[in-house]
Amino acid sequence: EAAVTQSPRSKVAVTGGKVTLSCHQTNNHDYMYWYRQDTGHGLRLIHYSYVADSTEKGDIPDGYKASRPSQENFSLILELASLSQTAVYFCASSDPHREGTGQLYFGEGSKLTVL
Amino acid sequence: AQSVTQPDARVTVSEGASLQLRCKYSYSGTPYLFWYVQYPRQGLQLLLKYYSGDPVVQGVNGFEAEFIKSNSSFHLRKASVHWSDSAVYFCAVSQNSGGSNYKLTFGKGTLLTVTP
Numbered sequence A: 001e002a003a004v005t006q007s008p009r010s011k012v013a014v015t016g017g018k019v020t021l022s023c024h025q026t027n028n029h030d031y032m033y034w035y036r037q038d039t040g041h042g043l044r045l046i047h048y049s050y051v052a053d054s055t056e057k058g059d060i061p062d063g064y065k066a067s068r069p070s071q072e073n074f075s076l077i078l079e080l081a082s083l084s085q086t087a088v089y090f091c092a093s094s095d096p097h098r099e100g101t102g103q104l105y106f107g108e109g110s111k112l113t114v115l
Numbered sequence B: 001a002q003s004v005t006q007p008d009a010r011v012t013v014s015e016g017a018s019l020q021l022r023c024k025y026s027y028s029g030t031p032y033l034f035w036y037v038q039y040p041r042q043g044l045q046l047l048l049k050y051y052s053g054d055p056v057v058q059g060v061n062g063f064e065a066e067f068i069k070s071n072s073s074f075h076l077r078k079a080s081v082h083w084s085d086s087a088v089y090f091c092a093v094s095q096n097s098g099g100s101n102y103k104l105t106f107g108k109g110t111l112l113t114v115t116p
Helices: none
Strands: A004-005 A010-013 A021-027 A033-036 A042-051 A054-056 A065-067 A073-078 A087-094 A111-115 B003-005 B010-014 B019-021 B022-027 B032-040 B044-051 B056-058 B064-070 B072-079 B087-096 B102-104 B112-113
Touching: A004 A087, A010 A021, A021 A033, A021 A087, A021 A111, A033 A073, A033 B102, A042 A065, A042 A073, A042 B102, A073 A087, B003 B087, B003 B102, B010 B019, B019 B112, B022 B072, B032 B064, B032 B072, B044 B056, B044 B064, B044 B072, B072 B087
Parallel strands: A010 A111, B010 B112
Antiparallel strands: A004 A021, A021 A073, A033 A042, A033 A087, A042 A054, A065 A073, A087 A111, B003 B022, B019 B072, B032 B044, B032 B087, B056 B064, B064 B072, B087 B102, B087 B112
């Protein structure tokens, strides 16, 4: 049974519209992450969180907001979607204190197309 | 800042042949190094990791990697590949910047195609 689930798995949005990508984990992990994947760029970290009600900026946070209302849930919000935000988005969770640094568990990804 | 370079965007090998996927990293401290694999239409899965000690680490499905500090490299190897190994492979380095920050920086990935 998938421990990190993302929704929606695929979405088409219009430029300037608002998009919310949701992530739910049942791993009981404190850390959660949002990455985007683009051809030729690999995965880049957008936002992460290590405790509920708190988020941190990753390497490419511009144009994105994040929300962590509970340990299990982590959302990525695009207030004004742009063409350049077309990508596949991955959510992940981890518990570096119990399982060691770098052991991330990924969801299956959300493909976002902005038109 | 940390970074990872995977110089080969695509690698094609024949089934049964040996494999090496290259990875070089840049990191000022002691690196934690990882290889992840992404099968089609799936998320990434951890293949193996290196923290310290024996520079050769074993992973799942017969994969191994060797940490060579002098060369800043962490190449992935497999003695005999199978068609099911076709996937995208990502090398990654972890940053521990203190406190509660744990970030993983990925390379661009190498698409491995195993031909019959």
